């Protein structure tokens with residue numbers, strides 16, 4: 001048994017006018033509660049420090065730099081790193097990263113139990129669009145503010161297991177999980193900000209959005225025999241609703257714990273990393289069963305080309 005207790009720290013909305021200091025206080029409160037519930041690892045959502053700013057169009061993108069972090073850790077988030085070290089708790093959260101040479105990424109980090117960053121991931125699958133789109137009910141301008149991640153899908157040894165990170169839209173893509181699965185990943189941590197309504201299809205509301213969330217995460221976990229922890233920023237941000245539904249899924253693809261609110265809420269579960277072994281040795285023993293000679297298109301063709 002290699003059991004680690006994981007706290008998925010769902011966060012309620014962060015309004016545009018709210019400062020990072022207020023947000024960090026909320027994150028610290030969640031971390032303290034997680035400690036009380038025996039957590040070894042706390043996982044916060046995508047862009048955990050600010051509102052989901054890609055819903056706002058800014059003509060001069062340099063003005064959007066106010067939403068980005070130039071260093072990690074920095075002064076504002078230092079208390080999170082110090083408290084995590086004091087609690088001997090590993091931590092993951094997402095933030096907008098501005099690199100010293102001017103690149104913009106939608107990033108997530110992972111620390112060990114001493115507050116040291118051991119892993120960094122930059123979101124690969126950026127959804128949405130780059131220019132103002134008046135046909136949409138609201139904007140989703142990730143392609144305007146971020147570049148696609150340039151680090152691939154690495155995994156890291158941490159807490160006695162093998163961990164990977166992904167960010168929001170990445171969870172809808174089987175390639176995300178499989179590339180990490182091929183590196184033996186045992187637990188994947190995913191933060192998300194998912195609008196409760198499809199901006200291009202108003203009849204697609206929260207029920208369907210929550211269904212797609214579960215479907216994607218459960219399939220990824222089962223097909224790669226790993227744990228998946230998916231954590232929302234939820235509730236109504238500046239009038240725009242985001243789904244909750246944070247969940248922890250076991251390597252059989254079953255939901256073992258799920259959020260019940262759209263606010264700050266911990267979803268806690270003791271996860272045995274050894275539970276990944278059976279699937280990895282049997283039905284999803286990749287070395288025995290995969291047939292890579294038939295998968296060439298996956299890595300050589302981007303869009304679908306139907307036959308003539």
Ligand code: CDT
Pocket residue numbers: 046127128140167168169170172192193194195
């Ligand atoms: N943040 C993020 O990636 N959200 C997307 C919304 C897609 S709709 C343009 C998601 O996959 O949930």
